[in-house]
Amino acid sequence: MKILVCGKGGCGKSTIVALLAKEIAIRKSKVLVIDSDESNIGLHSRLGVQKPEDFMNYFGGKKLLFEKTKELNYKWRLDDLPRDYLTEKGNIQLLSMGKIYQFGEGCACPINALSSKFLEILDLGDEEFLIADTDAGIEHFGRGVEKGVDILFVVIDPSRESILLAEKVSELGRQVDKPVFYILNRIADQEIKEFLLNSVDREKVISIIPENKEIFISGLAGNEFNIDVKGIREIADMLESKKKASVKVE
Ligand SMILES: Nc1ncnc2c1ncn2[C@@H]1O[C@H](COP(=O)(O)OP(=O)(O)OP(=O)(O)O)[C@@H](O)[C@H]1O
Ligand SMILES: [Mg+2]
Secondary structure, eight states, X not given: OEEEEEESTTSSHHHHHHHHHHHHHHTTOEEEEEEOOSSOOOHHHHHTSOOOOXXXXXXXXXXXXXXXXXTOOSOBOGGGSOGGGEEEETTEEEEEOOOOOSTTOOOSHHHHHHHHHHHHHBOOOTTEEEEEEOOSBSHHXXXXXXXXXXXXXXXXXXXXXXXXXXXXXXXXXXXXXOOEEEEEEEEOSHHHHHHHHHHSOGGGEEEEEEOOHHHHHHHHHTOOOOOOOHHHHHHHHHHHHHHHHHHHHO
C-alpha cells in the first residue's frame, strides 16, 4: 500500500511519516519511506538511519532527470532498488529523491517528476508499505505525484491554512479518485479538538494526535523516534484493516 502524506508547512508531516513508519516496522511489515521534500533534511534522523545519497544522482543528477524519468517505463520491486541509494534499519528503508543545495540551481520540478514516476512504477507486495513525505502545500499535485499512490493523508494542525488546504486536497483527491483521510495533529485540548472537528469533514478524520512534549523535544534534538503514540497506532490499525479488506475483494 502506498501512502502520500501532505499538508501545510510545519503541520507535522515528517513527524507523522516517521512515527507511522516506525509503527508499521514494529508490526513486521516492510516500509519504504520516500523523502520527496527537496528542502528539509531531517527525516533520516527521526527514522534513526543515515542520510541516503540523493536518488536523482542515480539518474545522472538534476539536469538529466526529466529525460531519464521518461525512460522509467518498467515496474520496480523493492528488491530492485539500488542499495547505494538506500539507508535502512530493520524493516525501514529510506530513499530521498533529491535536494536543492545551491543558489540558482533552478526549480524542484525535475525532482517532483522523478517522485511522480517512481511512485507509479513501484510495485509493492501485500506486506509492503510505502510512505511518501512531501514538501509543504500542494505544488506536488501539479506534477501528478499523487497518481501512483493508494491513499492521501492530510495532516491538519490547528490553523486556518491547514483547514483550507485540507478542503483543497480533498477536492483534488476526488478529481483523481483517491481516498483522502485527515490526521489532526498538535491538538492541545478538548476545545481545539472540537473546533477542528467542526471545521473539517469529520468523516475523513482517522486520528487525533495531541501536542506531545516528547515528540517535540525528540524532533528538536534530531533524535530517532521511539515514542508510542496512540493516534499513530490507530492509523496503523486502519491501514491493516484496509489491507485485509482489499485482499478479501481479490
Ligand atoms: N504532535 C506533536 N507534538 C509536538 N510537536 C510536534 C507534533 N507534531 C510535530 N511537532 C513539531 O512540529 C514541528 C514541525 O514538524 P514537522 O517537521 O514534522 O512538520 P512538517 O509538516 O514536516 O514541516 P515542513 O513543511 O517544513 O516539511 C517540529 O518541531 C516537530 O517536532
Ligand atoms: Mg517535513
